[in-house]
Amino acid sequence: MTQQATGVSHGGSAPARRDGSAPTRVGIMGGTFDPIHHGHLVAASEVAHLFGLDEVVFVPTGHPWQKDLDKVTPSEDRYLMTVIATAENPQFRVDRIEIDRSGPTYTLDTLRQMRAAYGPDVELFFITGADALGAILSWHNVDELFDLAHFVGCNRPGHHLSDTGLPEGKVSLVEVPALAISSTECRERVRKGEPIWYLVPDGIVRYIHKTGLYLEP
Numbered sequence: 001m002t003q004q005a006t007g008v009s010h011g012g013s014a015p016a017r018r019d020g021s022a023p024t025r026v027g028i029m030g031g032t033f034d035p036i037h038h039g040h041l042v043a044a045s046e047v048a049h050l051f052g053l054d055e056v057v058f059v060p061t062g063h064p065w066q067k068d069l070d071k072v073t074p075s076e077d078r079y080l081m082t083v084i085a086t087a088e089n090p091q092f093r094v095d096r097i098e099i100d101r102s103g104p105t106y107t108l109d110t111l112r113q114m115r116a117a118y119g120p121d122v123e124l125f126f127i128t129g130a131d132a133l134g135a136i137l138s139w140h141n142v143d144e145l146f147d148l149a150h151f152v153g154c155n156r157p158g159h160h161l162s163d164t165g166l167p168e169g170k171v172s173l174v175e176v177p178a179l180a181i182s183s184t185e186c187r188e189r190v191r192k193g194e195p196i197w198y199l200v201p202d203g204i205v206r207y208i209h210k211t212g213l214y215l216e217p
């Protein structure tokens with residue numbers, strides 16, 4: 001099976017698209033995806049539309065340095081759920097770049113690798129929710145991040161970001177259809193025996209039930 005056929009690629013490579021052409025505008029959606037939910041998918045789809053992106057690459061984190069490792073689901077489960085959730089959309093693909101890298105995950109390493117894989121002429125758009133963008137803006141190496149990609153911050157219910165003080169031309173704030181869904185809430189609902197149908201894609205509900213994920217606190 002070819003990489004194009006699965007929509008999956010390994011190690012930050014930049015695969016040619018089905019029609020053989022190379023993408024020129026590429027979105028990167030990083031996340032823990034524990035589990036992936038419709039808030040992530042709507043944000044990616046809307047940003048792809050607004051910015052005329054050729055593709056959006058979902059990058060599940062390896063060992064998020066901000067999160068307690070014991071509490072994060074094994075990366076292989078998060079990766080598989082991301083593949084299942086994006087499989088139907090020919091514009092979406094999933095990259096193992098972060099889960100195959102050892103040590104803590106840093107977005108800067110990922111963007112450097114993506115930039116090297118795609119070359120200097122491809123425009124990269126790093127897609128985040130308002131909460132994640134707020135955190136990124138406080139990093140010390142933020143200037144290099146902004147040189148590697150254009151950052152797109154999406155509104156998210158409960159998280160607000162104002163455009164005052166944002167670096168000129170480096171960050172866009174966009175309105176996406178607001179879905180008040182979080183992975184934390186999905187995990188809690190599973191643990192309490194509450195439904196997560198329609199908060200996440202059907203295949204994710206089934207994967208979670210099949211594997212017994214999130215039953216333990």
Ligand code: ATP
Nearest residue numbers: 031032033039043128129132156179181182183184
């Ligand atoms: P958790 O509750 O475990 O932190 P999460 O729902 O915040 O999970 P993440 O994997 O942490 O999901 O988020 C990945 C990216 O998607 C982040 O940039 C985050 O801001 C964004 N995001 C998550 N949920 C939404 C949503 N409902 N609407 C818009 N953006 C979202």
Ligand code: MG
Nearest residue numbers: 032131132183
């Ligand atoms: Mg989060």
